[in-house]
Amino acid sequence: MSEHIAAAPDAARDTSRRDGWAAELRAMFELAWPLVIAQLAQNALHTTDVILLGWLGSNYLAAGTLGTTFMMPFLVGGVGVVGAVAPLVAQARGSRDIKAVRRVVRQGCWxxxxxxxxxxxxxxxxxPIFALLGQDPGATEMAHQFIQIAAWSLFPALGIIAFRSLLSAFDATRAILVITVLGVLLNAAIGYVLIFGHFSFPRLELRGAAIATLVTNVAMFLMMVAYVLRHRRLKRFNVLLRFWQPDWPRFREIFRIGTPIGLTVLAEVGLFTAAALLMGRLGTDEVAAHAIALQCASMAFMVPLGLGIAATVRVGMAYGRSDPEGIRKAGWTAFVLGTGFMAVSCTVFLSMGPTIVSWFLDPRVPENANALALAATFLMVAGIFQLVDGAQVVAAHALRGLSDTKVPMILAILGYWAVGLPVAWLLGFVVGWRGLGIWIGLAVGLAFVAVVLVSRFAMRERLGLLRPR
Incomplete structure (x- = not known):
């Protein structure tokens, strides 16, 4: 009984916020801004490695990129599955089913x-996989050194998602921000020391970057668990109580909703992985340029992604309390904010491309000239597809708040692999536009998915997506 009493103020506050677009905008902004900065900080973890390895040389950057690109689909696929905890906890909060919160988070850890x-x-x-794919043996061996250590970071990285979902659903997004920023600083410090061998430590180069990644993820996971267990509002859930007790219906529900989410994200990241592998067939300069442009585009993408996570929570809470108007306002508010920011980033990429890419490779080194020129060209294309990239991620997350994941998965796979990748191959290798053609193919795939997902959210009532939980 005490759990339901404690939940009542939250539910009342959420109900009071339903009235008016301005109120929804304030609620969305309060929830989203720490998530946005946290996503930027999360991306900065990888950006730090890109910059540090770029200082070592383009061959180290290319090898690190190949290793990270190979691991990324597995990581984000797992993140998508465990990410089902977020809409389920938000819906439980909206319907004031507090016991379900503990059970969902516990099974998310499982x-x-x-x-x-x-x-x-x-x-x-x-x-052996890269050998079958025809990648350069030297770059493959260097990427292998990185992955043998970095792969183990999957355990804490996926655990972080379960606890981060709980924090997001209960408005504790500032804690996510603080922990992520601390992770960035820790990763930068360890990476700087171990990659270059400063302060009497051995010079480990790629292995140093991998150790920094592993240690940082473990530290962030422990900080997040400690916060949940000690915070006044959150410790009442006792999320680790009887941790080893199975709850198979909840476990299956996470995979039922989360597997399509994971496959959706995997389809998108897999498209970029395939693009990196195609770049690998063109040469080291193309891979390094692709890494730089992709890192810049990924950094901008973190803003609508953070807004999308907030949309999942806000839409999920409205769905849990059977509030169609709240669903409408939450979804479209996040959409306007996300696409508005991407319009700004598009302008920045188009106007400042050469300057931005020079932050990653030293323009004074003659050997970097071709990679820098290619990166600036790729970044112009990335600027053009910023708008559709922001639209598709916000729409996908809004639909997840409704537990609508299967059809968006099919649409994403179709858009990325039946539209985007064939266009990339055609323009890159048949037409002969090389790396530029590959990036145009990426833009076409993103545009297709954006159109169909935004349309699906707009027709949510007609499609029966608002049926009672």
């Missing part, structure tokens, strides 16, 4: 452990 146990052995096989 899902994280199970997924990592399956994925890590696969990721460790990077060397």
């Amino acid at each position: 899902a994280a452990i199970a997924l990592a146990a399956v994925l890590v052995p696969i990721v460790l096989q990077i060397k």
